[in-house]
Amino acid sequence: MLHHITPQLLAQSFYALRRDAAVGVDGMSWREYEEGLLQRVTDLHARLHSGAYRATPSRRVYIPKADGRQRPLGIASLEDKIVQQAVVTVLNAIYEEDFLGFSYGFRPGRSQHDALAALTVALKSQKVNWIL
Structure with a gap:
């Protein structure tokens, strides 16, 4: 299914992300990544297809809940979010017909x-x- 992940899909996945979200574990903001987007998604695409891409470990933070407990939250890097969104798009296109x-x-x-x-x-x- 990797052949469905194209630079165009990665760019669409980038634009599907929230622009005002907090920076990821890599410290990269949406606006910073947008500068040079074509080169960045082309490089990301090449790393994905060559097997060189490795997801960055997420940072774990805990959000307090009203009852005093804490909810764990994983903070991913921006590129990881882009790849995840692209995979979701491909899988939704495949499996939506079966539901x-x-x-x-x-x-x-x-x-x-x-x-x-x-x-x-x-x-x-x-x-x-x-x-x-």
């Missing part, structure tokens, strides 16, 4: 609220004996 219309989990453009709305319509429009 049934009533599947909502982790699908683009669908949320738990959409699932609840569909469930409400189904419960009101027909007799239901059980729900999984």
